[in-house]
Amino acid sequence: MVGEVVVKGWRNGLLILLPPEDPWEQVVDQVHNKLDEAKARSFWRGAQTTFDCGMRAVSLPEMEALLDRVKRGFGLVPVAVVAADAATREAGEKLALVSYPEMPVIKKPAARDEREEAVQSASQQAAPQQPRPAAAAGGPASNALYVPGTVRSGQRIVHDGHVVVVGDVNAGAEVFAEGDILVFGSLRGLAHAGCSGDETARIVAGSLQPPQLRIAGKIARSPEAAGQPGRGASSGPQRSPEVARIEGGEIQVSPL
């Protein structure tokens, strides 16, 4: 009677299929082990995750325990649950997941498209304040937040994927991303890429002049500037794009 947890990637992130009959604790452990094998700790961090419970009934505390484990242990972002059992769907909704009664068979292309659309709109419902671009092929890149203008002092952007700012990030503004941070204009505020521990995250800016950079657990301060006042267009430092990433255990900045 031992079923198996299946973890796989698909266009909308991560899909976790739960076996029908094993005791719940074993299921949770299995999910944990599978993700561990798959090196999910870094690779799937920030991935939108759908759980397929099949015919299985899952109670609210059970589901909560599972979500907690994948969120804390692996940085996954649960977005949807598929379950035939109505109470299970209800439990999922209580935990801010979008629920579906069934998963259309993957082999039929038409049905597949429908399902993908459904889950995609589901993820939009789950986070309506975060406009998402049409998902490109797989991975955390499909979970990027597009910020169309300048982030001003006092504004704070927190996102579980990449963040793209088409404008400046001004002094006093904060951007936290579990993935990379891309700023087309000047970065003068605080940026923290890979904020849940991803050391491969990068920060790219058209003009990199923040007081401090953070990637994963590392912090780098900018060198104390000599001429404080004239930091702007007329007298500022070089304005070529730069990238910050962790190299040799330290944050290094280099031309893009």
Added chain:
Amino acid sequence: MADTGRVIVITSGKGGVGKTTTTANVGMALAQMGEKVAMIDADIGLRNLDLALGLENRIVYDMVDVVEGRAKLRSALIKDKRNQNLVLLPAAQTRDKSAVNPEQMKQVVAELQEEGYTFVLIDCPAGIEQGFRNATAGANEAIVVTNPEMSSVRDADRIVGLLEAQDLRNPRLIVNRIRPRMVKVQEMLAVEDVQEVLGNAVKLLGVVPDDEAIITSTNRGEPVSLLETSQSGLAYRNIARRLRGEEVPFLDLDEKDPGFFGRLKKLFAAG
């Protein structure tokens, strides 16, 4: 609400950058140009605008009296002693910001517009709390005042973000207290530096030089915009003209320090 009148909030985030002085001077200059101007001091509990205008001794009722029904709006408005086009609705000094809510502010503004004031200027208190929310509630335009220094610019940036959230888009910028000589030797932010931070959405409305005349005029209650000789007064008058839609070139502030040859040239020109 009449859609003819313009309701402009003058704000900055940081205190002491010159919101009240700007309100008093721009208001006075607009009135001198024939506009009907009402000014609201929204800094309840820290009343100042009356002093800048020299109207302190005429206050009988204030905004809180109006809002709480103890006085009619018309009887609380103080006519300026120099210009009949200008009135002031003073703040209460003994209460605090919670004495008025945004709805009441909108109501007061609507009443002023019905009275036919073409410009309503609201002097916003420092900070981003209730006082700010009150002051911006009735406005349909915003002016952000900043000094050329980092802390002031950062606060201005914060304010621009908050204004956008309240649908007061594209506020206009006044850079106050600029010292051209310090800018020249890069000891002070230039106007361009300020603009670079705040971005294109914020258009420059005026640049006012640092001027000792402001201190004496504020103490006397005589807005500098009434002084023909003062450069800051000229800057405020230019701001008022731009608000009315005129194209006025920005002052060439370098003129103030023409150097030896410049002075020599001026001497000859004068002679």
